[in-house]
Each structure stands twice: as C-alpha cells, then as structure tokens.
Amino acid sequence: MEISKAEIASAAAASSGAGNSTQELMGAEVLVKALQAEGVQYIWGYPGGAVLYIYDAFYKQDTIQHVLVRHEQAAVHAADGYARATGEVGVALVTSGPGLTNAVTGIATAYMDSIPMVIISGQVPTAAIGLDAFQECDTVGITRPIVKHNFLVKDPKDLAMTMKKAFHIARSGRPGPVVVDVPKDVSFKKTPYAGYPDKVEMRSYNPVRKGHGGQIRKALQLLLAAKRPYIYTGGGVLLGNATNELRTLVDMLGYPVTNTLMGLGAYPASDRKFLGMLGMHGTIEANNAMQNCDVLLAVGARFDDRVIGNPKHFAQNERKIIHVDIDPSSISKRVKVDIPIVGDVKDVLTELISMIRESTAKPDAGALADWWKTIEAWRSRDCLKYDRGNTDVIKPQYVVETLWNMTKDADAYITSDVGQHQMWAAQYYRFDEPRRWINSGGLGTMGVGIPYAMGIKLAKPDSEVFTITGEGSVQMCIQELSTCLQYNTPIKICSLNNRYLGMVRQWQEIEYSGRYSHSYMDALPNFVKLAEAYGHVGMLIERPQDVEPALREARKLKDRTVFMDFRTDPTENVFPMVKAGMGITEMLMGSEDL
Numbered sequence: 001m002e003i004s005k006a007e008i009a010s011a012a013a014a015s016s017g018a019g020n021s022t023q024e025l026m027g028a029e030v031l032v033k034a035l036q037a038e039g040v041q042y043i044w045g046y047p048g049g050a051v052l053y054i055y056d057a058f059y060k061q062d063t064i065q066h067v068l069v070r071h072e073q074a075a076v077h078a079a080d081g082y083a084r085a086t087g088e089v090g091v092a093l094v095t096s097g098p099g100l101t102n103a104v105t106g107i108a109t110a111y112m113d114s115i116p117m118v119i120i121s122g123q124v125p126t127a128a129i130g131l132d133a134f135q136e137c138d139t140v141g142i143t144r145p146i147v148k149h150n151f152l153v154k155d156p157k158d159l160a161m162t163m164k165k166a167f168h169i170a171r172s173g174r175p176g177p178v179v180v181d182v183p184k185d186v187s188f189k190k191t192p193y194a195g196y197p198d199k200v201e202m203r204s205y206n207p208v209r210k211g212h213g214g215q216i217r218k219a220l221q222l223l224l225a226a227k228r229p230y231i232y233t234g235g236g237v238l239l240g241n242a243t244n245e246l247r248t249l250v251d252m253l254g255y256p257v258t259n260t261l262m263g264l265g266a267y268p269a270s271d272r273k274f275l276g277m278l279g280m281h282g283t284i285e286a287n288n289a290m291q292n293c294d295v296l297l298a299v300g301a302r303f304d305d306r307v308i309g310n311p312k313h314f315a316q317n318e319r320k321i322i323h324v325d326i327d328p329s330s331i332s333k334r335v336k337v338d339i340p341i342v343g344d345v346k347d348v349l350t351e352l353i354s355m356i357r358e359s360t361a362k363p364d365a366g367a368l369a370d371w372w373k374t375i376e377a378w379r380s381r382d383c384l385k386y387d388r389g390n391t392d393v394i395k396p397q398y399v400v401e402t403l404w405n406m407t408k409d410a411d412a413y414i415t416s417d418v419g420q421h422q423m424w425a426a427q428y429y430r431f432d433e434p435r436r437w438i439n440s441g442g443l444g445t446m447g448v449g450i451p452y453a454m455g456i457k458l459a460k461p462d463s464e465v466f467t468i469t470g471e472g473s474v475q476m477c478i479q480e481l482s483t484c485l486q487y488n489t490p491i492k493i494c495s496l497n498n499r500y501l502g503m504v505r506q507w508q509e510i511e512y513s514g515r516y517s518h519s520y521m522d523a524l525p526n527f528v529k530l531a532e533a534y535g536h537v538g539m540l541i542e543r544p545q546d547v548e549p550a551l552r553e554a555r556k557l558k559d560r561t562v563f564m565d566f567r568t569d570p571t572e573n574v575f576p577m578v579k580a581g582m583g584i585t586e587m588l589m590g591s592e593d594l
Helices: 005-013 027-037 049-059 072-086 098-112 139-146 156-171 184-188 213-225 235-239 243-253 284-292 345-358 365-379 396-407 420-428 449-459 478-486 502-511 527-533 544-556
Strands: 023-026 042-045 065-068 090-094 117-123 149-152 177-183 190-193 229-233 257-259 274-277 295-299 320-325 339-342 412-416 464-469 492-497 537-541 562-567
Touching (some): 023 027, 027 049, 042 072, 042 449, 049 090, 049 117, 065 449, 065 478, 072 098, 098 139, 098 177, 117 184, 139 149, 149 156, 156 184, 156 190, 177 184, 213 295, 235 243, 243 345, 257 284, 274 284, 284 365, 295 345, 320 345, 396 464, 396 492, 396 544, 412 420, 412 449, 420 464, 420 492, 420 502, 449 464, 449 478, 449 492, 478 527, 492 544, 527 537, 527 562, 544 562
Parallel strands (some): 042 065, 042 090, 090 117, 117 177, 149 177, 229 257, 229 295, 295 320, 320 339, 412 464, 492 562
Antiparallel strands (some): 023 190
8 A cells, every 4th residue: 555745744733533444454555654653754673474464564665764774773773863863763674583672773873862762672472472483582571671661562453552652651751761672463454544543541641841949949049149150051952852952041140160071062062161071081170060069050960970979079068969860760769869850851941940030139240259269279170181282193083173163163963882082072072062072971872973973964965074083983884884875864974093992091090000902903894995895985094184174174075974994092091080989079180080
C-alpha cells in the first residue's frame, strides 16, 4: 500500500474518534504512519530479517528519509546527534538479536545524557519468543536499565497507541530513550486503523512542569541575600530550551555563572560573568567559586562526580543550595540541598525572573563587588595557558583555539569523541550558543563523533559541522565515512593524533608511575589514504604553521568530507586536573604539580 505525502496531513490530524474511516493496514504500515504523524523526517537504521516488513513499508512512502548506516551503534548515535542539535526526537531502527545488542551502547549513551529518542527494534515472531529462535534476544530485559521505558508490542492493534506513548515519554519530563520492540508477525498482520491518536493519557506517568511557588519565593530570598552567589547549570538548561531565561536571570543579577561539560553554550562563554567549565578539568575560578560560594543555584544539573569531586570535601564549606530539576530523583542524590524545586527549568526560571522584577529587594552590591574581586584574582592565574609559541610540534590546544577563532562567527556545530581531545575542545572552543557542542558526557562513549556529525549535517545542511577526535576514538565508528559519502553529509574531521590513548596515558603517567600499559597505538593506518579510499579528502598536518592553512582549505571544500590528521604533541596533558577522590579545589595546574 502506498503511503504518500498526500496522506501525512490526515495521518497527523486523525484520531481514533468517530467519523474516521477505518482501513485494514499491516502493522508495519501503521508504524510508518505513526512516524509520519509525529513529524519524523529522518530515521537511521540497518535492515535484517525481523524488520523486513517495516523496511518494505518504508519503500512505499516518500516523506521520511532512511539513512543506511554501516553499524547499528552508529544508527543510534546519529539519531542521538540529530536530537541534541535540533531538540527533536531522534529515531533509529534496528533488527533483532545482534542488531539490538549493537545498538545498546548508543541507547545507554542517550540515556545517561537524557536525550529524547525512540528506538524501534525487530523481534522474532511472538510464537517463537523464549524458544532461542534465530537472532532472538530479550530486548526488554537487556535495555531495561538503560531506557526511560520500553515496550514489547504483541498485537498490531496496539501499535499506534504504543508509538504515541513512546514519543510522549521520550520528549516529556526528563527526556530519554524509549525502545519499541516489534515482533515480525506484528509487523506483518493486518489491523483496523482509524488514524493516529491525537492525545495520550497515562495514569502512571505525569511529570511535574510547574515549580512550587513557595519554594521559588524562598529561593529568591536566599539569592538576593547572598554575599557570594553562584549559578551552576547543566545539560537540563539546554534540553529544557531555557537558555534565554538563564541569560536573562544572570544578567539581571550580575552573578557569576558556570556550565558543566553538557551545559556549555547555555550562557555565552565570551561574557565576563562566565567563569568557564567547572569540574575535573574545569577552570580554577569556576571550581574555587563552587567551593567558596555561600548560595548556590543549581539548574538542570546533577552534582556529578566529575563536577564536584569528593562529596565529603565539597561538604566541608557551608553553603545554601537551591536545586531546580525536572527529575525529583536527581535532587539530593549526591549532595543534600536546602531548597528543592521540582519542575521544568524554563517554567521555574520564568517565574523566578518575574518575582525578581516585582521585588523591591536588590543584591548586596558591596558584597558582590568583593566577591568579583576574589574571582578575578583566581582568574588572573590563567589556568588554561599553554606553550603557544612552540614552533616544533603542534599543541592540541592550538588546533582547537585556531578552529574557534576561524569559526566563532560562523554557523558551526562541534562534535567530539571522548578523551583528551574532548576536554581540550570544551576548554578552548568558547561556545556562545546552545546546542552547538555535541558530545557524550555521562557514559563517555568513544566513537560518537562521526555519527553525531552525520546526524547534525543531515538536519543542518547549510551549517559547518566539525568533529574533534583522536586517532583512538575515531577508529571505533570510522566505517561511517562510507555513510557520509552515500548520503552527502560533508563533515570536517579534526583528529588530534598523538599516537596514544591520550587520557589513559595521562592517568597512567600521573597515577601509575608512567607504566603505559596498552595505551600506545603501534599500528595506526594512514588516515589520509583511508579517507581517500572512502571517497573523501585526506590531509596530513605535522607543523604548527600549517594548522591554520589546513583548516582554511578544509572549510573551502564545502561539499567534501575532509579528514585532517594533525600530528600533535604526544606528551601533552589536560590541565587543570582533579585526581579521582580529591576535592574540586585540589587541582593539578600543570606538569610542575606532578
């Protein structure tokens, strides 16, 4: 049966109420109509036996573009990158058994960072479930700890409502991935279809949006009475589309602000009130302010171990903590807070701003001026300095800084893999806008960089998309260079190639007396030839003076994927650094502290 553009309007508007004509459709066709009604434009996937009826239904429609990846992990990562950059629900499709298990890393990555996604997985026929059929696995059991929710659909008549619930759960409250497991016979059998539901009600799932007014008023009193205030924000501000409200609040109060790794771009890095990223590789001013403030406003952040270090050390200094989060389970999970506010961060900040405007009370200008003097003294130490004058070897920081200088006024997105290069990107690329920095925070997944970039480039074809990676991470999903060619997603890859698993080597140097166990890359490919073999442009850059010309040349090649192999200093470490188990002010500032 044809599912064409002409039917989308009716699919989106139809409900199961009276007056709608009922059709007999295969489960796979219902599934595709559900995706159309949800406004899905792209889906990333890989076919297999259990999902062939679904793929057949995709063949008969022309409104959703399917992207054939080379590995299921990359399908979920690409959909994840799309979701992070656009705020829409990312959608992936995998087959049963190894298709699903290959997708697990991508699902867990999205779960840890609260990314709205729907992953459709094929399953063996319902009669074969539990009988160790070919390519069978317990999808619901395997994914239960790494999803917001999952469904096993046993009857095609339940498919439309299940998909409605899946999208609702994925995007509302604290977002997250939802898995819908579809047995092969459910995709094949026919069922009456009277249209896609226009609303969904779930008694057991009603996330709170509006914060408690009394709690917000208490927070206001604390904030305005503070002598050393600090605003600490995480990925929840970006996910909640609350960056404008955050900027308004900070500018009204004149208070210092910091972002976590996942929150970069929520407040402009170019603004003086921004103290840089905080945490394990944060700035001295951001970490010291966190430890020494007297009132802390935490918004959409979860006091992660990489942010506050040792909780006992953090608790040594008394401070009042206000914590705003959509997820009640995140509040007082690692750090006891004084004023919990459960609610949508955008709604809560809007109400807080309104109360400030109505209030006659003002911040203590004298105390705030003294606080800023203290902060500026910390900032004057320039904890991100490095050997900028080195002409012998490429410093990785210099590559990132040069890229930032060239693209800071451009429409650019930066993805990264995980490791030293990720931290250098976070430290030296100064993000002024939200959803421009796309990386794996909670799970720390190597290999996400290229798939993230593919997903973003498809959604934002006129934007420049760069992947900052390392020679270790990039090889984990390097097969997706083939996907980039097939679907014409020309991305720019900046590989900071130091011939080591850099972050592992750094820890081995500092914590394991320089015993570099299996962290050296002994047999690297020729990345230039490899890029060319995939149909792309490869560049080898070995001298500092060639960094800027190479980046400029790559940017000129707008319609080509370019792989830049920057041979960087293999001895360079990421500083500042807080060692595991230490407090956030117990920082190593450089090699002289080792």
